Amino acid sequence: MGVGAPYGQPSRFESEVMRRDIDWLFPDERASVNFTPLQDLHGIVTPNGLHFARHHAGVPDINPDEHRLLIHGLVQRPLLFTMDELMRFPSVSRIHFIECSGNGTLEWTQAVMPTVQFTHGMIGCSEWTGVRLSTLLDEVGVDRQARWILAESADAAGLARSIPMAKALDDAMVVYAQNGERIRPEQGYPLRLLCPGFEGNANVKWLRRLEVGTRPWMTREETSRYTDLMPDGSARQFTFVNEAKSVITFPSGGQQLRERGSYEIRGLAWSGRGKVKRVDVSVDGGNNWETAKLQQPVLSKCLTSFRMTWTWQGEPLLLQSRVIDESGYVQPTIRQLRKVRGTRSTYHNNAIQTWKLDVEGKVSNVQI
Amino acid sequence: MYRFKIFSSPFFSKGVGGIFIAVILGIFAFPVWAGDGLVYGLGTRTNPEEIAGWNIDVGPDGAGLPPGSATLSEGQGIYDMKCARCHGVFGEGVAGKPVLAGGIGTLGSHEPQKTVGSYWPHATTLFAYIRSSMPFDRPRSLTDQEVYAVTGYVLYLNELLEDMGAGINAQTLLQVEMPNRNGFVADPRPDVANAACMTDCLRNAPKQ
Numbered sequence: 084m085g086v087g088a089p090y091g092q093p094s095r096f097e098s099e100v101m102r103r104d105i106d107w108l109f110p111d112e113r114a115s116v117n118f119t120p121l122q123d124l125h126g127i128v129t130p131n132g133l134h135f136a137r138h139h140a141g142v143p144d145i146n147p148d149e150h151r152l153l154i155h156g157l158v159q160r161p162l163l164f165t166m167d168e169l170m171r172f173p174s175v176s177r178i179h180f181i182e183c184s185g186n187g188t189l190e191w192t193q194a195v196m197p198t199v200q201f202t203h204g205m206i207g208c209s210e211w212t213g214v215r216l217s218t219l220l221d222e223v224g225v226d227r228q229a230r231w232i233l234a235e236s237a238d239a240a241g242l243a244r245s246i247p248m249a250k251a252l253d254d255a256m257v258v259y260a261q262n263g264e265r266i267r268p269e270q271g272y273p274l275r276l277l278c279p280g281f282e283g284n285a286n287v288k289w290l291r292r293l294e295v296g297t298r299p300w301m302t303r304e305e306t307s308r309y310t311d312l313m314p315d316g317s318a319r320q321f322t323f324v325n326e327a328k329s330v331i332t333f334p335s336g337g338q339q340l341r342e343r344g345s346y347e348i349r350g351l352a353w354s355g356r357g358k359v360k361r362v363d364v365s366v367d368g369g370n371n372w373e374t375a376k377l378q379q380p381v382l383s384k385c386l387t388s389f390r391m392t393w394t395w396q397g398e399p400l401l402l403q404s405r406v407i408d409e410s411g412y413v414q415p416t417i418r419q420l421r422k423v424r425g426t427r428s429t430y431h432n433n434a435i436q437t438w439k440l441d442v443e444g445k446v447s448n449v450q451i
Numbered sequence: 452m453y454r455f456k457i458f459s460s461p462f463f464s465k466g467v468g469g470i471f472i473a474v475i476l477g478i479f480a481f482p483v484w485a486g487d488g489l490v491y492g493l494g495t496r497t498n499p500e501e502i503a504g505w506n507i508d509v510g511p512d513g514a515g516l517p518p519g520s521a522t523l524s525e526g527q528g529i530y531d532m533k534c535a536r537c538h539g540v541f542g543e544g545v546a547g548k549p550v551l552a553g554g555i556g557t558l559g560s561h562e563p564q565k566t567v568g569s570y571w572p573h574a575t576t577l578f579a580y581i582r583s584s585m586p587f588d589r590p591r592s593l594t595d596q597e598v599y600a601v602t603g604y605v606l607y608l609n610e611l612l613e614d615m616g617a618g619i620n621a622q623t624l625l626q627v628e629m630p631n632r633n634g635f636v637a638d639p640r641p642d643v644a645n646a647a648c649m650t651d652c653l654r655n656a657p658k659q
Contacts, residue, residue: 162494217486316559
């Protein structure tokens, strides 16, 4: 028998549902990433405590009463906002995914990581609440020459990214709440930028400053990092959008089917360009495909659940999912991606994932 | 995007005439209506002095570079004491921490080395990043003078500056020609076109 704790926790029998990290991936735990356990989640909303967290110099501990947002540059009225003032603006709530552009980075040359947590777990999806950035830009009065906005973090890394003005005016938000509560420290408490569909680091956490200007600032995180190196030695810059991607979360790497019979293949699909239109599933390594059912709601730049009833008769299978988004873009194979981008581009690996199911019911990560 | 909703705004009738007039005047200046064109009168006006205390960014055109000058010799002293522990005496990187020097000409190879010298397109980025973010465990502890000094020394480690006695300042920093300054291209995606084939796809697929 129990009573309601002041802040409830999951059942003690769910203690294995947790974020995990890869201790050899980064040289310092203060500049690291914690992966979301996609294999253990249900539906499209990521619990706040399980949302992946990538930080470049630790998680700052910020008192919201002392936090300010400065908006300046090519504006008529440079303004300093308190959190209280920001929360007085008309608010909006929207459900969007955030995915690190490095999601899947270890899989460029071969299948490496054992579970979907590590192959695809740099993604989370939340209902975000805040102010439209365009509302704040109206408040300061943006100059007509403005084309870019620098967003800067209050963390020790001073992380900064240049965001195109078109994105700022389209659907960017400055958010202070996530899934019903104030955003978590590792998600940018008390304030973060949200650029729906853009790679994770463009959604600048611990947001303290927005500067309006005419050209990008060429910060470290948009030159030295988060640029995609091509086989000819050139590098793509400002590759903001996360293209359409999907993955089967059950059955997925590391899982074990204990017996033959009825199961449901389950997974997630998303696109930084809009809505998921269709998801197809193959159990024979991509030779034949069947269209899966999409769970409603299907929202723009948001995780979409797909599922398919399925009977396992004990045979070895190669499971894949393939998403098509509303722009008509079809999720590519890893071979197609490699043919164009080689294996050294680090970011934006949105390839079709293959899970191998063997006759023992064991599931593992493979590339074919 | 360019709607003029202010005229139907409930705020118009709530005694914020001053703001309304400011907005009308704004139309004849050059503001862009970003969202609904409403002004709520929130936030505190700031002045250039206050902004200067916040504004630590530097543009590729040199905008934001502070006054000051230092020598590469000064930079070596600071680098050896505060940077070499992670980045190595020669910028070679220690225990997986970022390599700062070398790698020029490797970007198109199978083992590309992305360093300041081989990859970074602008020397101004180096100044801005050291000033805002380094040393990793004590960011923003260096004076602008020290940041110039370390910036110059890291460029020296990359053989992009040669004279250890020479001064590094806003002007000389902008004159440094970064080897990979023309190495970046715009995002061409979608760059891969898969087909949504449903049956016998592997048999029918073109060989890759």
